[in-house]
Amino acid sequence: MxxxxxxxxxxxxxxxxxxxxxxxxxxxxxxxxxxxxxxxxxxxxxxxxxxxxxxxxxxxxxxxxxxxxxxxxxxxxxxxxxxxxxxxxxxxxxxxxxxxxxxxxxxxxxxxxNGVAGEPNDHPNSVGILQELALQRGWRLPEYSVLMEAGPPHRREFTVTCRMESLSETAAGNSKKAGKKAAADKMIAKLQSLSGCGEITWTPKPSIRLEELRTSTAEKISLLRRSPLSIPNTDYIQMMSELAAEQNFEVAYFNIDELTVNGQYQCLVELSTVPVTVCHGTGISCGNAQNDAAHSALQYVKVMASIN
Missing domain, CATH: 3.30.160.20 (Double Stranded RNA Binding Domain)
Structure with missing residues (x-):
């Protein structure tokens, strides 16, 4: 050979x-x-x-x-x-x-x-693969959550988020199980993309624990503690992005297709802190809803970072 x-x-x-x-x-x-x-x-x-x-x-x-x-x-x-x-x-x-x-x-x-019929070759057990990968690498186990359910009773659609370490992927399916598998499929594809090959070599960044923010003296978190979060026309998305870069956590926004009863757009923002932080926002546009979600998340982080 x-x-x-x-x-x-x-x-x-x-x-x-x-x-x-x-x-x-x-x-x-x-x-x-x-x-x-x-x-x-x-x-x-x-x-x-x-x-x-x-x-x-x-x-x-x-x-x-x-x-x-x-x-x-x-x-x-x-x-x-x-x-x-x-x-x-x-x-x-x-x-x-x-x-x-x-x-x-x-x-x-x-x-x-084992006498049990397996999945077809074109439908790998992505949920099981992620769990096995987490156990092998000592990562936190994947977490799945249903973001929303939509559609008529005979055509329901479930939007599911898969979280693994600092990463998150969202996908939809005609059942919770199908949505969970689709999200796991996307997570595996992301891990392979980040690894640059089919063999997953990606290593997660250390996640920041919320209680660690209380003792941080870095510039952005210190500015957040003393700044009012009520100034009109503030770009809270940019503010959150700068804070995330300083404190080493990821930020992901998820637009919700369903409008509120008042006809406003909705958005969720997720911070890859420990524990994971998820906040909700609304607005007259998707951009406004994202900015409002970032504002809510900043308020929460400010409270957590200011507790003595």
């Missing part, structure tokens, strides 16, 4: 027709063992976890051993680079899981192993 692990392992069991030995030789392995195992983990809700067991050898001839664990399978791989060792570990796991590296339908194996 080449060092990057892209070639298939030699076939040690020519009688086993599942290995596709009778097919014409052609470059069918367009994905590496790591990629195939990761896709298996995505579809089954159990992402593989790699750990380096040993690094030894001289600088010009290093040697690495990596372990991979997925479901109840553990495998080790040895190589002259970390990448090669991970590829060999993934290759061993694929072999134990009886996954053909040229097969696209391999994740169906898990459904048969």
């Amino acid at each position: 080449s060092e990057d692990g892209c070639q298939a392992a030699p076939n040690r069991n020519p009688i086993n027709t599942s290995m596709n030995v009778n097919q014409p030789q052609k470059p069918v392995h367009t994905k590496t063992p790591i990629q195939i195992l990761h896709e298996f983990g995505i579809k089954t809700g159990n992402l593989p976890v790699y750990t380096m067991e040993k690094a030894e050898g001289e600088a010009h001839q290093p040697s690495f051993i990596f372990n991979v664990k997925i479901e109840d399978v553990c495998c080790s791989g040895h190589g002259s680079s970390k990448k090669a060792a991970k590829h060999r570990a993934a290759e061993g796991a694929l072999s134990l899981l009886q996954i053909n590296m040229g097969s696209a339908a391999c994740p169906a194996i898990k459904a048969e192993s």
Whole structure:
């Protein structure tokens, strides 16, 4: 095998027709063992976890051993680079899981192993994936909340928010379960986007606890403590953005489609503090509603930051 692990392992069991030995030789392995195992983990809700067991050898001839664990399978791989060792570990796991590296339908194996019908391959268990990811990384578990319900009884639509660490994503579905899954799908896509690849490597920023604001002497929080929040035409959105940048938390605005009984627009603002802060705002336009929501959040943070 080449060092990057892209070639298939030699076939040690020519009688086993599942290995596709009778097919014409052609470059069918367009994905590496790591990629195939990761896709298996995505579809089954159990992402593989790699750990380096040993690094030894001289600088010009290093040697690495990596372990991979997925479901109840553990495998080790040895190589002259970390990448090669991970590829060999993934290759061993694929072999134990009886996954053909040229097969696209391999994740169906898990459904048969426990006698329970699995989800179709194009509908991965994103809710389970997020929960497993949080447990593996030591993150707070994902939180889901229904922002709103709309539509007639026979065509209800549920808008659900998924929160994970400092991130949040919102999606809609024709049931709470469908909305929850759609939000989880978007969260996984965001994590992959922030990682820059299919393998999630994103690391959350430390979240600010509300009680920590009481002892902060930074410029923006000090200005908030002594400033009245009743000056007309103030850009509270900008004020909140500057405070968030200083105190290291995220701000997200969610426009609500349904108008108030008075015909005004509605908006929710969410701060990724610990605990999470959510405030409501209304206005004659979406922009006004967002500004009002930011104003409400600033008032709340001011109170929390001023308590002795």
